Amino acid sequence: MRVAVWPRRSWSRSVNYVKKRVMRLRATPHAIAAGFAAGVAASFTPMIGLHFILAAVIAWLSRASIVASALGTFVGNPLTFPFIWGVTYALGEKIVGAGGAHGSPVDLHKYLSWSEFSFEAVWPLFKPMLVGGLILGTISWIAFYFPIKALVSGYQARRNAHFASKAEAPVREAAPAAE
Structure with missing residues (x-):
């Protein structure tokens, strides 16, 4: 369970891994950047x-x-x-108006209970977010695409x-086999 929330080694190692995976994808720079940006936006x-x-x-x-x-x-x-949820909720609340019951704090308990779950109950939180x-x-x-x-x-x-220079480099012949 810990690995699902926290990386095995370190955050910097995980970030470097994702960076290398993105750089080594076989696609155009536009397709890679647009795809990565789509993931961030989602x-x-x-x-x-x-x-x-x-x-x-x-x-x-x-087509990314x-x-x-x-x-x-x-x-x-x-x-x-x-951070993302707090900022998206605050921005959405400023745009569409109070998300909770007319500006009152949101009662998260009713959103976390499956027995009482309804879209009407979640809408005041979901809409601003x-x-x-x-x-x-x-x-x-x-911000991520460019x-x-x-x-x-x-x-x-x-x-x-690098690969072009390797292809142009003279190929060394193998040494003759010693008898």
Whole structure:
């Protein structure tokens, strides 16, 4: 259970792993960047548990990398979700009005009980988070797309140049077998 919430080694190692996976994907820089940005944007929606699916649908519709979209959803994680949910709710509440019972604090207990679950009960919390999430998701898509496209373009150019120089290098002949 701990591994699902906290990485085995360290956060920096996990971030480096995702970075290398994104850079090494076989797709255009646009497809990789758009896919990753779609995953990040999906993480800002209140569709808890559906971020992978939502990111994949966005990536498929925009002809971006579905694998990159899955990697992009890792921006939403146990460390970032409290911040993301708080900011999306606050922004959405400012735009659509009070999400709770006319500005009163939201009673989370009624949202966590499956026996009393109803969409009407969840709507005061869901609506502001959806509005705030769509706005912040769009902003995050833009904020991630351009830097990732530039990084992937540079990485692919360096990698292609490296392989081209290896292909042009003279091949050393094997030493004759000693008898």
